[in-house]
Structures are given as structure tokens and as C-alpha cells.
Amino acid sequence: MxxxxxxxxxxxxxxxxxxxxxxxxxxxxxxxxxxxxxxxxxxxxxxxxxxxxxxxxxxxxxxxxxxxxxxxxxxxxxxxxxxxxxxxxxxxxxxxxxxxxxxxxxxxxxxxxxxxxxxxxxxxxxxxxxxxxxxxxxxxxxxxxxxxxxxxxxxxxxxxxxxxxxxxxxxxxxxxxxxxxxxxxxxxxxxxHGSPAVLSSQAARKCFSNPFKSVGQSSQSKANRPNAWQSCKPRHDPHAPNSLVMPPPDKNHQLLFNRNCFPLVDVVVDPHLVHHLRSHQREGIIFLYECVMGMRANGRCGAILADEMGLGKTLQCISLIWTLQCQGPYGGKPVIKKTLIVTPGSLVNNWRKEFQKWLGSERIKIFSVDQDHKVEEFIKSTFYSVLIISYEMLLRSLDQIKTIKFDLLICDEGHRLKNSSIKTTAALLSLPCEKRVILTGTPVQNDLQEFFALVDFVNPGVLGSLSSYRKIYEEPIIMSREPSSSKEEQELGERRAAELACLTGLFILRRTQEVINKYLPPKIENVIFCRPGALQIELYQKLLSSQSVRFCLQGLLENSAHLICIGALKKLCNHPCLLFSSVKGKELSARCDENEERSLCKGLLAALPAAYDPLQFSENQSGKLQVLVQLLAAIRELRPTEKVVLVSNYRQTLNILEEVCKRHGYAYSRLDGQTPVSQRQQIVDSFNSKYSTDFIFLLSSKAGGVGLNLIGGSHLILYDIDWNPATDIQAMSRVWRDGQKHPVHIYRLLTTGTIEEKIYQRQISKQGLSGAVVDLATSSEHIQFSVEELKDLFTLHENSPCVTHDLLECECTEEKGHTDDALDTPVTSRPCQLGPQHRKSSSLRPLSMSQLKQWKHFSGDHLNLTDPFLQRIRENVSFFFQNITNQAPAI
Ligand SMILES: Nc1ncnc2c1ncn2[C@@H]1O[C@H](COP(=O)(O)OP(=O)(O)OP(=O)(O)O)[C@@H](O)[C@H]1O
Ligand SMILES: [Mg+2]
Known part of the structure; x- marks a missing residue:
């Protein structure tokens, strides 16, 4: 048988x-x-x-x-x-x-x-x-x-x-x-499926089928290679003080990958680079080296470096590439020859610049693809070893890319590969390169299916098939977090989560911002509740009593009608003239949501002054805009050499802010979704330059937020709020980064009592953390609202200086200042986060209600405002929250 x-x-x-x-x-x-x-x-x-x-x-x-x-x-x-x-x-x-x-x-x-x-x-x-x-x-x-x-x-x-x-x-x-x-x-x-812990050596061999082929491994037998390799020396002195030496491969690794018995040679990171490295970056480079060499996950060669924003993932990768391109543990032979870096379009030139910054232009030859530099050129030349390309361009040039043998693939802002069915993921998966690194600053564990896609991308098959992963990990973990789960289910879910974290922890590394706090200047964060203007209140009430809103609340409207109402309220908070633009001046649009919005806003016309011209908008008609104008004036006067990054989620709003710059004679630059990719880095560089005369950088957070370094600015104003805390956090992280010289001031403007406060509450409340809103790609279209929630959203609170503060049930008398010590209180973790290591507090994680309560807070009428910037804007502000990270500066 x-x-x-x-x-x-x-x-x-x-x-x-x-x-x-x-x-x-x-x-x-x-x-x-x-x-x-x-x-x-x-x-x-x-x-x-x-x-x-x-x-x-x-x-x-x-x-x-x-x-x-x-x-x-x-x-x-x-x-x-x-x-x-x-x-x-x-x-x-x-x-x-x-x-x-x-x-x-x-x-x-x-x-x-x-x-x-x-x-x-x-x-x-x-x-x-x-x-x-x-x-x-x-x-x-x-x-x-x-x-x-x-x-x-x-x-x-x-x-x-x-x-x-x-x-x-x-x-x-x-x-x-x-x-x-x-x-x-x-x-x-x-x-x-052969987890890392149980991979057979056969699987390992498969993964490492011929790692050195690309670097021209000698076909000579050992006997024929007498002294050539015996004199192999490390490229840099491993015993020099502060040297960074990679861990040597163990016996198994040698058996598998050193069949020709080359002598072991220390792999030592170029001291030119090491000199600059922070200690977490040294560790990160060792981690990346071990991963791509197949030393951590038993033959798997992928890694996810998920360090929080600004920790220098770029420098860590550059160090890895430069090291592997020149060295290797076996006879000193280089491990890689060609590297492919795929990155969002706006960061292609940033990568190029970082290579230049850390390695100069002589050591390594970089080719970045743009309109004038095509992939063909890279193929024809033997000069270049690194190809930098945007995700979009990669798709367009996939056929050519496939003809090149890349030994290392780096996907920057790689959380976009979380969906395995999208074209980009499929395209990258079709490349035969085994050493794959994903870089991302956003947490990767928030959605277990997306987590699977990222893990499976770097180390295919390591978690088995998607269906087995669902059964073995996802379902028990999710079930255990249901309020109705039994104790038995909870324990099973916890054990599975721990096991999953343990399996994947071999090749995923995430450090939080705290590791570089000590290198950064102080950060003063402010949440500013601005009183709405009289016209705003009038229009807001009209909108709330409109037929559309009433129908939404009765559950009578289908599809996305509520989103149109929400959108209108958000526009109104930014400035009433934004609503006006929706009503006037256009013939009927083919898009039905635009038409719906128009009919929603039509009833408002009567409230607007006759012959209202949105281009001639008044700054006083928006509470937030008034505060903004005062704030800009204060910065200009009190810190004449400092610059401001002004962020909005909407292009139309950026138009208004641009107009404000013009009116007040502020020099500015602007980067939004319509800025050609080829110009983006130049705009960023010129703003960051100390010779720049720009005072303001207008930024659309969705279009250009990720990965940008805007350290030329030391004040960042978030003019509006997004449903997704990750979008706001991304934007806020642009200025408080390595290289920033000034204390950083972050101002988040919210209109008191309105939908903006509600969105903020959602961001910081438990619900916000456990709901769908955590990932950059998530937008309001994906959020489900119950009628109760809609009722709450569609309520204007006119009698409180800060509804958010009311909700905190804070026993303070407003005078009471809080230290920021309590910020270390662990945040409530999302239900599907893995393992305890992710529960560490982090300055980049959405705040929780209890943390906010620990911030200093006071009403706009407070007499002793020590912050001179806040002092200048108090007239239109009903409430402040403030928190200072690192030492208290002399503001
Ligand atoms: N060791 C260092 N010393 C000084 N500056 C550094 C160091 N490491 C990184 N930087 C600088 O810090 C800034 C942020 O680095 P980088 O862009 O690599 O961050 P990141 O981790 O990719 O963040 P994000 O997730 O936002 O893309 C860059 O300007 C970089 O040059
Ligand atoms: Mg980056």
C-alpha cells in the first residue's frame, strides 16, 4: 500500500x-x-x-x-x-x-x-x-x-x-x-508552509539558489585558486574604534553558501558612513544585512524596516547597498551588483540626494529614471549600479526592468504593496529578485490581511497560503478581540498573535521616534480651537436644517449622501467661500455627487451677501482663517528668520491660503498633487535652503506628505483635519526631523463646536483607534456611520469653548497645567495589533483621550499665556491644548 x-x-x-x-x-x-x-x-x-x-x-x-x-x-x-x-x-x-x-x-x-x-x-x-x-x-x-x-x-x-x-x-x-x-x-x-523556524535546508537552498552568481563567482575549483583568495582582507579595519562589523555567517550558512570554501572575511561598513550613524541606525544596518543574507529567517532574504518617520531609513539602506556592493563574507566577494529602488515619484530625487549626501558622487553611481533619463540608458551602461524609479514609471517600464538582473530590491513607502491584487505588487513580484526590503513609516500590523500581503511580498510563502493564514492566525486573533469572545478564544487569539509576531519579528523591525528625540530640538504641539465666524454659524445651521441632512438622519438617503453633507460642513469650516464655489458658476456636472452638493448648497445663497465674490473673500468670515492670519503675522514678527509649512488636505483650500500669502506679501512655494513630479524635489530643496526667501511652504498633505523632509520650516500649521490620523501624523512629521535646527511648533487648527472637533475626537478616541481609520490609504468613503453617529456629527455646539475638553471629564479648573510626563501612558492598542512590542507609546501614534487630558490646556480667555504665539491669536481662540516634547524651550 x-x-x-x-x-x-x-x-x-x-x-x-x-x-x-x-x-x-x-x-x-x-x-x-x-x-x-x-x-x-x-x-x-x-x-x-x-x-x-x-x-x-x-x-x-x-x-x-x-x-x-x-x-x-x-x-x-x-x-x-x-x-x-x-x-x-x-x-x-x-x-x-x-x-x-x-x-x-x-x-x-x-x-x-x-x-x-x-x-x-x-x-x-x-x-x-x-x-x-x-x-x-x-x-x-x-x-x-x-x-x-x-x-x-x-x-x-x-x-x-x-x-x-x-x-x-x-x-x-x-x-x-x-x-x-x-x-x-x-x-x-x-x-x-515551512515557517522560518522549520524551513528545511532544501527550502533555504532554493531561496539562495545562487546568491553570488551575479557577482561572477569563480568556477575554479578550490585547488586551482591558490593564493588569490588567501590574501583576502576586510575592506575596512574591523578593529578600528567605532567600526561597524557585520555578524559572521554561522556554520549552516557557510555550508550552504560557501561551497568553494572561500575564507571568511569581515564585512565592515565604510567608516565614512559609520561616522554619521545614530546607534539605532547601526542596529538597523545589521538587521538588514542579516535579513537579506538569509541569516535571520533561515534562508528567507526579505526584510521590512518599519521605523517611524524620520528615523533615517534611507541612510540605513544606503549603508546596506554600499556595503553589499563592495563586500561579502566569503572571500570578500561582493554580494550584490545591481539594486533597484522603487519609491513614490516625489521621492526619487530625494533618494538621489541622500546618496550624494552620504556617499558623495564618486563612490556609487546612481541612475534615476525621469522624463529625460530612460531605463534603456541604465541597461546599456555598465556604469550604474543603482536604479531609482517611481512606482508609476516602474509599471510603464516593466518589460525593460525585467531584462535586468537586480540582486536587491528596495520598496520605499512600501505600505502601498499591502494589497497583493494591485498591479504594482504583481509587477514587483514578477521580478525574480529574492532580497527584498520594504520601507515604511506607517504601522504595518493594523490590518492582518494587509500585514500578510507585506510579509508575503518580502518573504513569499513564509506564512503559508492566504487561506491557511486566515484560518490559523487572522480568524482566531480577530475573534479573540470581539467583546463577546470567550476566555478560551481570547487566550487562543493571544497565543496566535504572539506566535505570528514571533515568526515575523525575525524580519520586521520598527523603532519609534523616541530613539531620535535626543537628537532633535524641542517640539511644541498645539491644538487650537478657533471660534467660528458669524457667517459660518449661520450657514452651518442652514446646512444642518437642510433637507439632505434631515434625510440622512432619517436614513432616507442612500449611497454617499452623508459624505456630501460632511464635505460641505468641512468646507464651511475652512471658509464659507468654498461652498459658494460649489454652487455658482458651473453648468450641471456629469458627476452626480457634484450635483447633489450643488443642490445642498443652493439654499445657502440667500445667506451670502449680494454679489458675493469668492475670490474677494474676507478673512474675517472664517474663524480659522483669522487665527491663521494672526499666527503668520506673529511668527513673521517674532521669528523673522523662521519658516512655516502650511498644510491642507484640499487644493481649493490651498488656493485660499495662497491668496492670503499674496495679500500679505509673504513669499511662498507650493506643492500639491498637480505639481510635476520632476519639480518636487527642487521646490523642497529651495525651501530648505538657508538662502531661500520663502516664508511659507503650502503643502497638500495627501499629495506630497509622505517621506518629504521640510526641515527648512520650523512651524507647521495643519489648517484642516483628516478622518485618518495617519495622514495628519505624516504631515506633522515633515519638520521635526533630523537636521532641524530650531524648536518646532506644530499648530493644529479646529473650528470649535463643529464637525472638525468631532473628527478630532474620533481620531483620539478609542473608536478612532479601533475603527478603520489608521492607514494612509483609508479615507472617509470607507467609514461607516450609524444614524446615531451621524446625528452627533450633524450637531453644532455653540455654547462650549471646547466640546473635546468637556468630553475628557477633566476635573481641572482650566488654570491647572499638566506636565507632559504622563504622555508615556500606553495608548490603547488597536484590536488587531500584534504582540506587546507594538503597545509601546510613541509620539507618532494617534493620541488617546487620556493622553490629551495630560496636555496643558486653557481657554482663550486665560490671562497668563506664556507662549507669545498663542498670546497673539487668543482673540479668536476659545481653547488651547499644548504639549512640549524634549525640554521646555525659551519660547
Ligand atoms: N545619522 C544622521 N545624521 C543626520 N541626519 C540624518 C541621519 N540619518 C538621517 N538623517 C536625515 O534625517 C532626515 C530623515 O531621514 P529619512 O528621510 O531617511 O527618514 P525616513 O525614515 O525615511 O522617514 P519617512 O518615513 O518620513 O520617509 C533626512 O534629511 C536625513 O538626511
Ligand atoms: Mg523615507
Whole structure:
């Protein structure tokens, strides 16, 4: 009889395999006893030979090495003991006879369809879960493939290795017990896909099929290569003070990748670079080196560097590229020849500049693709080793890119690859390069499916198939975070999350902003609640009593009608003239939402002055704009050499802000979605230059937020708020970065009592953290609102200086100042974040309500405002929150 293709049989055949005993076989010497169990199940006790065969278990559990070996020992010594100790570990397992339903046992099995055929073939490995009086059979992808209920508890207690039974139409053979620990962590399923911990050397070899081919590995035999390699020396002195030496490969690595027995040579990072590195960057480079060399995740060569924004991911990658391009551990031979860097269009030139900044123009030859520099040029020339290209251009030039052999692929702002079905991901996956690095400043663990896509991109297959990942990790983790989950589900989810974090932690690194705080100047963050102007209040009330809003609240409108109402309210908060532009001057649009917006706003016309000209808008008609104008004047006067980054999410609003600059004679530059990619870096550079005469940098956060360094500015004003805290955080991180010389002031403007306050509350409340709004790509279209929530959104609070403060239930008398010490209070973590390491506080994570409560806060009427900037704007401000990071500056 064939022992079939069951994975455990295929992979672990070095031991004696248990015989398959067909259930119908009448040989009593083999089947001592057939225990009939309920309607659907028969237990066949195995042969004595099988029971006594120490090889049985390990042979069948080959791929599950470590975890199962321990289990084997237990089961051989005392199988029943193993069963009981496993159940003791589970939450509900009092494991008492009188409480059969709480007894949980796990077994590894092989299965096939029940039949009377003589020649059986096992179809697969599975895990049998016995709980009380019922069974569940799960395949190694975590899917249920069989169930049985209503059996006698006593009968279930006797399941042992080697037994064969029929369950739910399947014949199974018990191969061994699985500890509850291995089940809860999901380890027992890992044989299905070869997690890093259990990768076979074959898989490792596959991953590393020929890592040095690209650098022209010598085909000479060892005997023919006498002294050439014996004189190999490290490129830089590994013993020099402060030197950064990469860890040497271990024996296994050498066996796999140094077949020609080249001498081991220290890989030492160029001291020219090391001189500049922060300590977290030194660690980051070692991490990246180990990952791409296949030294951390057993032959997998991918990494995700998810350091928070501004930690210098670029420099860490440049150091990696430069090191690998010149050196290697085996005979000093370089590991890579060509590197592909894919990045958002606005950052192509930033990469180029960073290479230049850290390595000068002589060491490494960089080619960046733009209108005038095509991929063909890179292909034809042997001069360049690094190709920098935007994601968009990559798609357009994919065919040419595919003809080049890249040894290292770096995807900057790589969270965009979180969706494996998008074209960009598919295009990059089609490149045969195994050493893949994703860089991202946004958390990657917030959505478990997106997390899978990113992990699977850098290390394909490491978490198995998507369907097995869902069953084994995602579903239990999500289920455990449901309020209705049982204690047992919670523990299982936690264990699976911990296991997943442990598996992926080998090749994911995230450090928080705190690691560079000490290199940065102080940061003074302000949330400023601006009183709405009289016209704003009038129009706001009109909008709220409009038919559209009323219908929304009655649930009568379908689709995205509520978004149109929300959009109109947000525009109104920025400036009433933005609504006016929606109503006037255009013939009917083909887009129905535009038409709906127009009809919503039409009723407002009467409230506007006759012959209202939006271009001649008055600054006094918007509370926020008044505050902005005063603030800009204060900065200009009190800090004449400092510059301001002024951010909005909307182009139309940027137009208004641009007009304000013109009116007040402020020199400015502007970067929004319409700025040609080729010009972006130049605009940024010129603003950052100390010779720049610009006072203001107008930035559309969505278009240009990610990755930009705007350290030329030391004041950043967020004029409006986005549903997604990540967008705002991205924008706010542009100025408080390495290289910033001045104390940084961040001002977030909100209109008191309006929808802006509600959005802010949502950002900082638990709901905001646990909802859909965490990722950069998330916009309001993806947010679902209940009618209750809409009611709340569509309410104007006119009688409070700060509804957000009211909600904090703060016992303060406003006078009370708070220190910022309490900012270290851990933030509430999102339900699907993994493991405890992600619960660390971070200055870049959305604030929580309780943290905000610890900020200094005072009303606009407060007499002793020590901050001169706030002092200047208080007239139109109803409330302030302020927090200072690093030391208190002399403002
Ligand atoms: N060791 C260092 N010394 C001085 N400046 C540094 C150092 N490391 C990085 N920088 C500078 O810090 C700034 C931020 O670095 P970088 O753009 O690489 O950040 P990042 O981690 O990619 O952030 P983001 O996620 O926002 O893209 C850059 O101007 C860079 O030149
Ligand atoms: Mg970056």
C-alpha cells in the first residue's frame, strides 16, 4: 500500500512509518479492539508493534521538528500524561471527569476518505481536536474538514498514537499528541508552509539558489585558486574604534553558501558612513544585512524596516547597498551588483540626494529614471549600479526592468504593496529578485490581511497560503478581540498573535521616534480651537436644517449622501467661500455627487451677501482663517528668520491660503498633487535652503506628505483635519526631523463646536483607534456611520469653548497645567495589533483621550499665556491644548 502524499509522510521519511490499518480489516491480531463510538466513529486501537515503535511519531511529524520532538518525548513516556498536561494548560481545562466538555486534547493525524478499498492512500496531515464529547478535524491550512459530536467521554479518553478511527466520513490515524501550547500558538500547523523556524535546508537552498552568481563567482575549483583568495582582507579595519562589523555567517550558512570554501572575511561598513550613524541606525544596518543574507529567517532574504518617520531609513539602506556592493563574507566577494529602488515619484530625487549626501558622487553611481533619463540608458551602461524609479514609471517600464538582473530590491513607502491584487505588487513580484526590503513609516500590523500581503511580498510563502493564514492566525486573533469572545478564544487569539509576531519579528523591525528625540530640538504641539465666524454659524445651521441632512438622519438617503453633507460642513469650516464655489458658476456636472452638493448648497445663497465674490473673500468670515492670519503675522514678527509649512488636505483650500500669502506679501512655494513630479524635489530643496526667501511652504498633505523632509520650516500649521490620523501624523512629521535646527511648533487648527472637533475626537478616541481609520490609504468613503453617529456629527455646539475638553471629564479648573510626563501612558492598542512590542507609546501614534487630558490646556480667555504665539491669536481662540516634547524651550 502506498503511504501517499500526506506532507508528513513525504517530508519525514527517515523513520519507520506506521502502517495504515484499514478500518474494515478483520485481523484481530492487528486490531485488538474496535471501539464503536456513536453513529459516525470507530476507534481502532493500533497494533502493539505500532504502539511500541518509538519512531512512529517523529517520522510522521518530520516537518514540525522542535515543537513536536518535545511532544514526542512526552507522549512516549506517558501519552496520557501528555494529554492531561496539555489540557491543564488550556483555560477551561479543569480536565476533570465530571467536566468532560472542558477537556481539550490535540492530535496530529493523517487522513483519507473512509472507504473499504484495500489500498488506501493518506490524503493529508491534519490536527484532531477532541473537546469534551466532540471532535473537530482541521487540515494544516486551519480549515475544518470534519466534525463529530455526541460521543461518550470515556471512549474519547482512550485515543492513543497508532490508533485508527473513522470520523465524519474520514479515516484518520493518530500520529501523536500535540501540546496545547503548540496548538494555541499555531506551531502545529506550520508544517504546511515551512515557517522560518522549520524551513528545511532544501527550502533555504532554493531561496539562495545562487546568491553570488551575479557577482561572477569563480568556477575554479578550490585547488586551482591558490593564493588569490588567501590574501583576502576586510575592506575596512574591523578593529578600528567605532567600526561597524557585520555578524559572521554561522556554520549552516557557510555550508550552504560557501561551497568553494572561500575564507571568511569581515564585512565592515565604510567608516565614512559609520561616522554619521545614530546607534539605532547601526542596529538597523545589521538587521538588514542579516535579513537579506538569509541569516535571520533561515534562508528567507526579505526584510521590512518599519521605523517611524524620520528615523533615517534611507541612510540605513544606503549603508546596506554600499556595503553589499563592495563586500561579502566569503572571500570578500561582493554580494550584490545591481539594486533597484522603487519609491513614490516625489521621492526619487530625494533618494538621489541622500546618496550624494552620504556617499558623495564618486563612490556609487546612481541612475534615476525621469522624463529625460530612460531605463534603456541604465541597461546599456555598465556604469550604474543603482536604479531609482517611481512606482508609476516602474509599471510603464516593466518589460525593460525585467531584462535586468537586480540582486536587491528596495520598496520605499512600501505600505502601498499591502494589497497583493494591485498591479504594482504583481509587477514587483514578477521580478525574480529574492532580497527584498520594504520601507515604511506607517504601522504595518493594523490590518492582518494587509500585514500578510507585506510579509508575503518580502518573504513569499513564509506564512503559508492566504487561506491557511486566515484560518490559523487572522480568524482566531480577530475573534479573540470581539467583546463577546470567550476566555478560551481570547487566550487562543493571544497565543496566535504572539506566535505570528514571533515568526515575523525575525524580519520586521520598527523603532519609534523616541530613539531620535535626543537628537532633535524641542517640539511644541498645539491644538487650537478657533471660534467660528458669524457667517459660518449661520450657514452651518442652514446646512444642518437642510433637507439632505434631515434625510440622512432619517436614513432616507442612500449611497454617499452623508459624505456630501460632511464635505460641505468641512468646507464651511475652512471658509464659507468654498461652498459658494460649489454652487455658482458651473453648468450641471456629469458627476452626480457634484450635483447633489450643488443642490445642498443652493439654499445657502440667500445667506451670502449680494454679489458675493469668492475670490474677494474676507478673512474675517472664517474663524480659522483669522487665527491663521494672526499666527503668520506673529511668527513673521517674532521669528523673522523662521519658516512655516502650511498644510491642507484640499487644493481649493490651498488656493485660499495662497491668496492670503499674496495679500500679505509673504513669499511662498507650493506643492500639491498637480505639481510635476520632476519639480518636487527642487521646490523642497529651495525651501530648505538657508538662502531661500520663502516664508511659507503650502503643502497638500495627501499629495506630497509622505517621506518629504521640510526641515527648512520650523512651524507647521495643519489648517484642516483628516478622518485618518495617519495622514495628519505624516504631515506633522515633515519638520521635526533630523537636521532641524530650531524648536518646532506644530499648530493644529479646529473650528470649535463643529464637525472638525468631532473628527478630532474620533481620531483620539478609542473608536478612532479601533475603527478603520489608521492607514494612509483609508479615507472617509470607507467609514461607516450609524444614524446615531451621524446625528452627533450633524450637531453644532455653540455654547462650549471646547466640546473635546468637556468630553475628557477633566476635573481641572482650566488654570491647572499638566506636565507632559504622563504622555508615556500606553495608548490603547488597536484590536488587531500584534504582540506587546507594538503597545509601546510613541509620539507618532494617534493620541488617546487620556493622553490629551495630560496636555496643558486653557481657554482663550486665560490671562497668563506664556507662549507669545498663542498670546497673539487668543482673540479668536476659545481653547488651547499644548504639549512640549524634549525640554521646555525659551519660547
Ligand atoms: N545619522 C544622521 N545624521 C543626520 N541626519 C540624518 C541621519 N540619518 C538621517 N538623517 C536625515 O534625517 C532626515 C530623515 O531621514 P529619512 O528621510 O531617511 O527618514 P525616513 O525614515 O525615511 O522617514 P519617512 O518615513 O518620513 O520617509 C533626512 O534629511 C536625513 O538626511
Ligand atoms: Mg523615507
Amino acid at each position: 502506498r503511504r501517499s502524499a500526506a506532507p508528513s509522510q513525504v517530508q519525514g521519511n527517515s523513520f519507520k512509518k506506521p502502517k495504515f490499518i484499514p478500518p474494515g480489516r478483520s485481523n484481530t491480531s492487528l486490531n485488538k479492539e474496535i471501539i464503536k463510538m456513536g453513529p459516525d466513529i470507530k476507534l481502532f486501537q493500533g497494533t502493539e508493534q505500532l504502539q511500541n515503535d518509538p519512531g512512529v511519531c517523529s517520522s510522521n511529524l518530520g516537518p514540525m521538528e522542535g515543537s513536536t520532538r518535545e511532544m514526542d518525548r512526552g507522549s512516549r513516556a506517558d501519552p496520557l500524561h501528555t494529554v492531561h498536561s496539555a489540557s491543564e494548560e488550556t483555560i477551561e481545562s479543569k480536565a476533570q471527569e465530571e467536566e468532560p466538555s472542558s477537556l481539550l486534547k490535540y492530535f496530529s493525524v493523517v487522513w483519507c476518505k473512509a472507504s473499504k478499498k484495500k489500498h488506501k492512500k493518506w490524503e493529508g496531515d491534519a490536527i484532531l481536536i477532541v473537546k469534551g464529547r466532540s471532535f473537530t478535524l482541521k487540515d494544516l491550512e486551519g480549515k475544518d474538514i470534519g466534525r463529530g459530536i455526541g460521543y461518550k467521554f470515556k471512549e474519547l479518553e482512550n485515543i492513543e498514537e497508532g490508533q485508527t478511527l473513522v470520523i465524519g466520513g474520514k479515516e484518520i490515524e493518530i500520529l501523536g499528541t500535540v501540546s496545547s501550547d503548540d496548538f494555541n500558538s499555531g506551531k502545529c500547523f506550520q508544517g504546511a
